[in-house]
Amino acid sequence: MSQTLLVMRHAKSSWKQGGLTDHQRPLNKRGLGDAVRMARWLFDSDHVPQQIFHSSANRTKMTSKLMNERFEALKTPPVTITEVDDLYLARWQVYVDELSARLSPDAPDTVMVLGHCPGVEDLVEALTDQWVTMPTAAIARLSYNEDSWAGLEKKHRKQFKLEDLWLPKEVLS
Numbered sequence: 001m002s003q004t005l006l007v008m009r010h011a012k013s014s015w016k017q018g019g020l021t022d023h024q025r026p027l028n029k030r031g032l033g034d035a036v037r038m039a040r041w042l043f044d045s046d047h048v049p050q051q052i053f054h055s056s057a058n059r060t061k062m063t064s065k066l067m068n069e070r071f072e073a074l075k076t077p078p079v080t081i082t083e084v085d086d087l088y089l090a091r092w093q094v095y096v097d098e099l100s101a102r103l104s105p106d107a108p109d110t111v112m113v114l115g116h117c118p119g120v121e122d123l124v125e126a127l128t129d130q131w132v133t134m135p136t137a138a139i140a141r142l143s144y145n146e147d148s149w150a151g152l153e154k155k156h157r158k159q160f161k162l163e164d165l166w167l168p169k170e171v172l173s
Contacts, residue, residue: 003144005099005127005160006042006049006112009120011035011066011168012136013059023088027062034137034168035063039070041171047141050108051080053098055087055115063137064114080108087115092122100153107149112139127160137168 011031027035042048048071054060061083068079084098095113103111113123117134124140125131132140141164144152 002109003146003149004047004110005142005144006047006110007120007124007134007140007142008038008063008112008114009117009134009136009138010055010057010059010114011038011063023057026058027066031059031063031136032066035066036070037168037171038137038139038166039067040074041166042067042139043071043074043076047110048076049079049110049112050077051082051103051110052112052114053082053084053087053102054113055090056083056085057088057116060087060114060116087113087119089116090119092119092126095119095123096126096153099149103149103152105148105150111149124162128162130162132162132165134165135167139166140164141166 011027011034013025013031014028052064054064064081068081071079086094086098099113121132121134127142140162142160143163144160
């Protein structure tokens with residue numbers, strides 16, 4: 001059996017509200033729609049994560065919340081959502097360290113990490129040795145040909161395979 005790691009960049013955020021820090025920025029109208037669209041795509045392609053880790057930024061919280069609401073409306077099993085402060089604007093190694101620390105060997109088979117560029121792009125490259133460009137709300141599906149998440153911190157290049165890269169403008173809603 002293999003594990004699936006979904007690596008997602010947050011949906012499109014808004015710059016309209018003055019006085020907000022980068023951390024506080026909400027999603028814009030397109031981002032709101034893209035988050036729901038990508039959740040539906042994951043449901044339709046049978047890749048709904050059982051666990052989501054997201055950064056503490058408002059735009060990742062909103063993306064995760066909207067996706068989970070869509071999953072619930074589609075009657076999927078409950079998704080565990082965990083906010084991780086250290087994922088805000090993190091480098092790829094922080095993503096690996098956090099996942100390694102938080103995923104027990106018997107953790108769910110399909111896990112999503114939801115964060116920011118360039119960290120998510122660098123994470124995909126570090127794990128697959130393939131570079132991808134991830135616009136907002138893009139999801140990279142990586143497979144990890146192991147029975148559990150044990151040893152994740154030791155497995156980098158070429159241990160994961162890039163299976164798909166889904167972009168919101170290319171998926172059906």
